[in-house]
Amino acid sequence: MTINIPMNNLKEGQSGVIISVPSDGLVYGRLSDLGIVKGTSVKCVRKKRGTAAYSLRQTVFAMRESDAENIIIQLSEAEEND
Amino acid sequence: MTDSIILAGNPNVGKSTLFNALTGMRQHTGNWPGKTVESAYGTFKYAGQNYSITDLPGTYSFSPDSADEAVAGGYVKEHTDSAVVVVCDASALERSLILALQSMDICGRVVLCVNLLDEAERKGICIDLELLSERLSIPVFGTSIKDKRKKQKLVSALRRSIPADCPGKIRNDRFYYVEKAEEICHGVITLKNDHKSSFDEKADRIFLGKYTAVPCMLILLALLFYITLVLSSYPSDFLYGLFEKLLDYLSSSPLIKAMPPMLSGMIIDGMLKVLCWVTAVMLPPMAIFFPLFTLLEDFGYLPRAAFWLDEPFRKCGTCGKQALTMCMGLGCNCTGITGCRIMGNEKEKIISIITNSFIPCNGRFPILIAVITMFFVPLAKSAGFISALILSAVISLSVIATFLISRLLSRCFIKSESKPFIMELPSYRKPDTLRVLVRSLFDRTLFVLARAVSVAAPAGIIIWLLTHIDINGSSIFNYMTDFLDPVGRLMGLDGTVLTGFILGLPANEIVVPVIMMGYLSGSSLENYTSLSALAELFRQNGWDVFTAVSMVIFTVFHWPCSTAIITIKKETESLKWTAVSVLLPALLGFVLCVLFNTIVNLFR
Structure with a gap:
């Protein structure tokens, strides 16, 4: 069974694979410039209210909850039992 | 024939460091994305061939629909005869x-430079450069910050x-590039996972930790100031002593004595004394603070x-x-204002430009230090803390004001x-401590000295003339101070201080x-070449601790200097926002000072 959640719901230390990014021009453009597209694996490395740090393609990015909530993640198998 | 090269790349991959290594120039570098917001140009020569080189600001993409990045892409397109080094x-x-x-x-004509190889190696990342070159069918070379053979390899x-x-x-199709990049990297990158719990994670646990982040920030700030204050008092005293002797020697020299009093006064009391102040008081704290700050910057703390x-x-x-x-x-502040280009959108950019002058710059920081040392703490050795x-x-x-006004x-x-x-x-980087300290110390010293010579020296002459040219029995300076005095008094200051800030428009x-000169023109005090003597002069003119507080407030919040105003106009391209940037801090400083003074007077 697979569990899909918005990226901002990832807990610290959890990881997953992006299955959809917003198709809206600006956000999509910005994300794909950074290599953040469908299929990219992501790990949440640090979380605080409103903003979180994600590790994507060996780079850590700070991103806001409001931007991350539109990105849908499929949780990694290992995380599902948490 | 000159071969022209364009340096392009993501933010914070070491382009400016590479540029500096190639050209011997000194673009400022720092470990955070967005340090370089303007292109830099330089030239170098290797094996009889001349090269001209353009360092573009960091960009993630050349796609035309992201405004700031389209500029970089546009530049590359317009210079098709250049080689691009990514x-x-x-x-x-x-x-x-x-x-x-x-x-x-x-x-x-594209060449790929894989930089920061040593850092990647520490993280357990190995890259097969030959395979990469073969797959991309362009030349690829690897290097790292400390690599001495950059020029040769390039x-x-x-x-x-x-x-x-x-x-x-x-x-x-943006997806195309991402997919292709992934495809190419497959097999080129080998990961050794045993390096997983890296230094980065440990450091981030402290610097980004729930309970440790804020204390860390405050402690680092206070520590930075502490070291600056303690260390700068020594060179400051030394320079003061040196200048005192020099001025004594000069004023008794035959050359100066032969001059008409007007001219010798202008040179000694006007130009040289201002120069002495700027060098003895402004230089040491700045030459100590900035190298330390640069270390923090190079380490990678700022983005945290x-x-x-x-x-x-x-x-x-x-x-x-x-x-x-x-x-x-x-x-x-000028650098800060230009740096506001990294902000997300126009609104954020304008807000951060307007509030940037709330942060005391190089020219105001030492005023704060001087006032604090003179009035808030006895001049004892333990005063540093x-x-x-x-x-x-x-x-x-000033940070709180920035928040509120934003x-x-x-x-x-x-x-x-x-x-x-x-x-x-x-990633955190171990700063090249010695090199950073030496270079930053040198750069800062040059910066302050250049300002001293270009602004302070001529200003000294003008101020001296203002205080010494008589019109109907009073100097022009006196007319100004008399006129401004009521406003100054309302703020807990006086006309002379306000005149100081107004004449300080070109440089704080x-x-x-x-x-100082304003007070001196009505005083017989001769020896004021030390902070304690200066404090005495200020006290004679009615200063107390509360005056000092008002002075500190107005030093932080008044108008930006003229260079900053020009920069604001250039960056905002709007007269309205330029006016707001000038008037808002002035109004804020005025209101705060009046408020403070009123409260003080209630209890006096």
Whole structure:
């Protein structure tokens, strides 16, 4: 069974694979410039209210909850039992 | 024939460091994305061949629909005869390759430079450069910050590059580049996972930790000030003593004695004494603070602070990157204002430009230190700690004002299109301590001395003339101070201080010398070449601790200097916002001073 959640719901230390990014021009453009597209694996490395740090393609990015909530993640198998 | 090269790459991959190594120039570098916002040009020669080189600001993409990045892409397209050197971060090759692939679509001659190899190696990342070169069919060379053979490697790669046909424009399908980059990297990158719990994670646990982040930020700030205050008093005293002797010697020299009193006064009391003040008081703290700050910057701490401060800044309608522009403002508000280009959108950019002058710059910082040392703490050796605390409180005040005013401004704005906030948190880097200290010390000293000569010296002459030219029995300076005195008194200051700030418009460095000369013209005090003597002079003119507080407030909040105003006009392209940037801090400083003075008077 697979569990899909918005990226901002990832807990610290959890990881997953992006299955959809917003198709809206600006956000999509910005994300794909950074290599953040469908299929990219992501790990949440640090979380605080409103903003979180994600590790994507060996780079850590700070991103806001409001931007991350539109990105849908499929949780990694290992995380599902948490 | 000159071969022209364009350096392109993601932010913070070491382009400016490479540029400096190639040209021997000194672009400022720092470990955070967005340090370089303007292109730099330089030249170098290797094996009889001349090269001209352009360092573009860091960009993630050449796609035309992201405004700031389209500029970089446009530049590459307009210079098709140049070779593009795409600089990559070896630790994040996949991401960096997106830009390389885009470059190959708009330029026929592309060379790939895989930088920061040593850092990647520490993280357990190995890169097969030959395979990479084969797959991309362009020359690839690897290097690292400390590599001494950068020039040689670059030139040999350039010589190997063969112009290829290219479509001449970026594909609309962004997915294509990401997918292709991933495909190419497969097999090129080998990961050794045993290095997993890296230094980065440990350091981030402290600097980004729930309970440790804020204390860390405050302690680092206070520590920075403490070291600056303690260490700078020694060279300051030394320089004061030296100048005192020099001035004594000069004033008794036959050459000066032979001059008419007007001329010798202008040179000795006007020009040289202002020069002495600027060098003895302004130079030491700056020459100590900035090398230390540069270490922190090179280490990679600043983006962490920005990450942490994103939440309060978001509540004020901007984003954490504003913290970065504020840090740049510490050095010089002009740099900070130009740095506001890294902000997400127009609204955030304008807000951070307007509030940037709340951060005391290079010219005002030493005024704060001097006033604090003179009035808040006895001139004892243990004073460093108290001064550092007071200074931290003052900086906190300017940060709080930045928050509040940003919030106020963002409320008044029409909602502008919001871009997603994405900020890279780069790996920590071990700064090349000695080199950074020496170079930064040298650069800062040069900066302050250049300002001293170009602004303070002529200003000294003008101020002296203002205080000594008589019109109807009173000097021009006196007319000014008399006129401004009622306003000054209302603020707990006096006309002379306000005149100081007004005449200090070209450079804040001369504010205190103006006040000093103003007071001296009505006093017989001769020896004021030390801070304690200066404090005595100020006390004779009615200063007390409360005057000093008002002085500190107005030093932090008044108008930006003329260079900063010009920069604001250039960056905002709007007279309205320039006017706001000048009037708002002035009004704030005025109101705060009047408020403070009224409260003090109630209890007196």
